[in-house]
Amino acid sequence: MYYDGKIWIGKNEEKDVYIYPRMANRHGLIAGATGTGKTVTLKVMAESFSDAGVPVFLADAKGDLAGMCRPGQSNEDMIERMEYFGLAQAGFDFKSYPVNYWDVYGERGIQLRTTVSEMGPLLLARIMGLNDVQTDILNVVFKIADDNQLLLIDTKDLKKMLQFVSDNSKEFSAEYGNMPPTSIAAIIRAVVALETNGGDKFFLEPALNIKDWLATDNSGRGFIQILDCEKLMQNPKTYSMFLLWMISELYETLPEAGDLEKPRMVFFFDEAHMLFDNAPRVLLEKIEQVVKLIRSKGVGIYFITQNPRDIPDGVLAQLGNKVQHALHAYTPNEQKAMRAVAGGFRENPAFDTYTALGELGTGEALVSVLGEDGVPTMVERVRILPPASKMGAIDDGTRMEMINSSMLFAKYDYTVDNESAFERLTAYYSELEETAAKEREAMERQHAEEREKAEAERAAEKERLAAEKAEEKERIAAEKAEERERIAAEKAAEKERIAAERQAEKERIAAEKAAEKERLAEERAEAKKAEQRSRAIKSATKSVASSAVGTIGREVGNSLGKSVGGTFGKRLGGNLGASLGRGLIGTLFKL
Ligand SMILES: Nc1ncnc2c1ncn2[C@@H]1O[C@H](COP(=O)(O)OP(=O)(O)OP(=O)(O)O)[C@@H](O)[C@H]1O
Ligand SMILES: [Mg+2]
Numbered sequence: 001m002y003y004d005g006k007i008w009i010g011k012n013e014e015k016d017v018y019i020y021p022r023m024a025n026r027h028g029l030i031a032g033a034t035g036t037g038k039t040v041t042l043k044v045m046a047e048s049f050s051d052a053g054v055p056v057f058l059a060d061a062k063g064d065l066a067g068m069c070r071p072g073q074s075n076e077d078m079i080e081r082m083e084y085f086g087l088a089q090a091g092f093d094f095k096s097y098p099v100n101y102w103d104v105y106g107e108r109g110i111q112l113r114t115t116v117s118e119m120g121p122l123l124l125a126r127i128m129g130l131n132d133v134q135t136d137i138l139n140v141v142f143k144i145a146d147d148n149q150l151l152l153i154d155t156k157d158l159k160k161m162l163q164f165v166s167d168n169s170k171e172f173s174a175e176y177g178n179m180p181p182t183s184i185a186a187i188i189r190a191v192v193a194l195e196t197n198g199g200d201k202f203f204l205e206p207a208l209n210i211k212d213w214l215a216t217d218n219s220g221r222g223f224i225q226i227l228d229c230e231k232l233m234q235n236p237k238t239y240s241m242f243l244l245w246m247i248s249e250l251y252e253t254l255p256e257a258g259d260l261e262k263p264r265m266v267f268f269f270d271e272a273h274m275l276f277d278n279a280p281r282v283l284l285e286k287i288e289q290v291v292k293l294i295r296s297k298g299v300g301i302y303f304i305t306q307n308p309r310d311i312p313d314g315v316l317a318q319l320g321n322k323v324q325h326a327l328h329a330y331t332p333n334e335q336k337a338m339r340a341v342a343g344g345f346r347e348n349p350a351f352d353t354y355t356a357l358g359e360l361g362t363g364e365a366l367v368s369v370l371g372e373d374g375v376p377t378m379v380e381r382v383r384i385l386p387p388a389s390k391m392g393a394i395d396d397g398t399r400m401e402m403i404n405s406s407m408l409f410a411k412y413d414y415t416v417d418n419e420s421a422f423e424r425l426t427a428y429y430s431e432l433e434e435t436a437a438k439e440r441e442a443m444e445r446q447h448a449e450e451r452e453k454a455e456a457e458r459a460a461e462k463e464r465l466a467a468e469k470a471e472e473k474e475r476i477a478a479e480k481a482e483e484r485e486r487i488a489a490e491k492a493a494e495k496e497r498i499a500a501e502r503q504a505e506k507e508r509i510a511a512e513k514a515a516e517k518e519r520l521a522e523e524r525a526e527a528k529k530a531e532q533r534s535r536a537i538k539s540a541t542k543s544v545a546s547s548a549v550g551t552i553g554r555e556v557g558n559s560l561g562k563s564v565g566g567t568f569g570k571r572l573g574g575n576l577g578a579s580l581g582r583g584l585i586g587t588l589f590k591l
Contacts, residue, residue, distance in 0.1 A: 002051035003090055003091075006018035007019040007021065007045060007052065008090075008385060009044055009382075010380070010382030010384050011084070012380060012382045012383065017369065017380050018369070019045070019048075020369065020371070021054070022260070023369065023370040023371075023372070024054070024300045025263045025299060025300040026321060026370045026374075027295065027301045027318055027319045028300065028301075028319055029302065029316070029319040029321070029324075030045075030304045030305075031306065031324050031325065032324060032326055032365065033327055035362065036362055037362050037363040038304050039064055039270075040363060040384065040387060042065070042268050045266075045268075045302070050097050050098070050222040050223070052222070053222050054262050054266055055215055055264070056223070056225065056266050056267075057266075057267045058225070058226055058227070058268040059227050059268065059271070060226050060229055060230075063228065065226055066228075066394045066399065067389060067390030067392050068097045068389040069097065069394065070390040070398070071096050071390060072094040072387055081363075084383065085385055092388065093388065095388050097221065097388075097389050098221055098224065099224045099225070100223060100224075100406050100408055101402060101403050101406075103227070103228045104227075104238075105198050105202070105231055108399060109226070109399075110406060110408055110413070111413070112208055112242075112412075113201075113206065113415075114207045114208060114249075115151075115204075116154065116158050117151065117153070118207060119245050120142070120245075121135070121138040122282070124241075125138050125139075126279070126280075127194065127238050127241045130187060132280070133183055134183055135280075137179050137184060137187060140165075140179060141162060141187075144161075144176060150420070150421035150425065151418075152420065153203070153205055153207075153420040154200070155195050156422045157421035158203075162184050162188050164425050164428075166179075166184040166188075197235060205415065206412060210253050212408055212411070227242075227243075233271065236274040239271075239274060243275070246267070247294060247299070247301065248290055250299050251299070255297070256297060265300075266300045266302065267300065267301045269304065271305065272311060275287065276311060287312075287315060288314040288315055307341075309340065309341075320370035320376065321368075321370060322345070323365045323366075324345075324366040325364070326358065326362075326364070327341060329357075339354055341357060345368050346379060348378045348380065360381070363383060363386075364384065365384055366380070366381055366382075367379070367382050
């Protein structure tokens with residue numbers, strides 16, 4: 001409860017315990033075993049800050065903070081507490097608070113978005129579970145994007161950028177170091193996984209302008225921004241990195257403030273152990289640094305966790321306002337841890353801190369705050385005030401009503417896809433493709449021209465060959481014709497010659513026949529003469545006849561030989577004629 005200019009959180013028989021608004025930026029811790037009252041304490045503190053005009057952000061892990069939009073209700077326990085605290089006299093009343101509901105998935109609150117570049121490579125690497133090498137590469141990819149004025153807004157920007165770096169890894173390696181494409185491929189896979197886990201929704205524009213959270217309502221009360229984390233917490237790394245991003249956004253957005261009368265904003269980080277579980281050293285150092293520096297910007301961060309040991313010493317040491325609910329210490333280890341927690345308080349001689357830690361009831365706590373002088377107060381055992389607003393969850397109808405009536409809902413209820421790395425690189429790739437296509441076209445044209453030229457050459461060659469062939473054919477035909485003519489002429493000549501020969505033969509034969517005829521006629525005439533002579537002789541004597549015959553025979557032979565031919569004929573004819581005559585006559589005589 002905001003009372004007397006202070007954040008009144010608890011009371012015991014002797015005194016009231018307050019957080020001093022001037023010291024509220026010295027951060028704080030709410031710790032305690034489950035069910036001991038941490039969430040209610042957070043609620044009481046948040047309400048008080050709101051009443052003090054300080055805007056508040058809180059992460060609602062279980063939905064049990066949502067009731068702040070409705071006034072609380074009285075019950076027996078409440079009446080008892082109110083009496084104990086004297087709340088009626090202090091002006092306590094049940095009331096609702098100005099709240100906005102947010103959800104990174106846009107289901108149970110106004111869509112909470114950021115951009116990839118605002119999230120930054122370190123947080124993003126953690127969300128995606130990248131190893132050291134991959135984280136380094138992601139860092140470099142962000143640097144290359146910066147150097148080339150390529151905006152990384154959504155996951156498709158990041159994927160395109162990674163592809164661009166992978167495609168040009170050789171060129172980039174000289175300036176930025178080696179980036180194996182296999183590692184880049186692994187990062188792209190992680191981005192795809194992130195998209196399926198909602199990354200495609202919460203890395204988009206319009207991104208949250210965190211200044212919208214630094215608001216008060218008409219009556220001057222600080223707005224309470226409630227992030228619904230039921231779904232988000234199923235992925236602890238995304239949850240914790242988102243909250244860390246918000247803190248760094250606040251850090252970057254707000255100017256230095258020095259010591260203010262009250263914080264500009266108070267930030268409650270529930271389930272804070274998730275932030276530190278297995279976080280790499282570089283991230284832990286970063287958190288420690290941000291927690292330290294953000295104080296001077298007027299922002300107080302309150303970590304809520306079961307055991308203070310969940311928080312690294314470097315951060316724990318900076319938490320000035322501590323509310324420690326009961327702890328259980330059944331095992332030696334737990335007892336040791338509890339002793340360490342007890343040792344973290346400035347002791348109060350009125351009681352033993354260690355013992356008290358184990359005895360605290362629900363809604364009871366050991367509290368130590370930074371006094372107005374900046375020195376931690378002695379630990380006090382107190383009962384925590386009850387909240388003024390409704391404890392627990394709200395129904396979906398009320399939630400939707402609240403979301404839709406929020407001024408900020410209208411502002412963030414749409415998405416834009418401004419020109420960023422994706423569009424620029426897509427244009428770059430299509431330009432590359434266009435150039436390649438043009439080159440391809442030019443090459444194809446050149447090939448076509450070459451082909452055409454070769455074809456023309458081939459056609460000309462074909463024509464030339466055809467002409468040659470035709471010429472040759474003509475020549476052969478002419479030769480053949482000539483040959484044919486020559487043969488025909490030869491044949492004609494031969495025919496003529498044969499005809500001439502035949503004619504000559506015919507003539508010769510005719511001449512021979514004529515000669516033969518003449519000869520025969522001569523012979524016949526001769527024979528006739530001879531017969532005539534013979535008849536004459538027959539009448540002469542035989543001896544006379546005989547010699548006469550010889551002579552006659554010779555005469556006949558001569559005439560015969562003349563007809564046979566030449567001297568030989570004549571001789572033959574003579575002898576033959578003689579013998580013939582002799583024989584003939586002899587025969588004639590023998591007859
Ligand atoms: N200050 C208080 N005033 C009235 N009731 C309280 C107070 N603190 C705790 N309670 C009661 O105790 C219950 C459990 O408290 P709370 O939910 O805050 O515990 P928690 O420590 O946040 O538990 P968890 O670790 O499970 O989140 C509350 O629902 C409420 O009924
Ligand atoms: Mg709780």
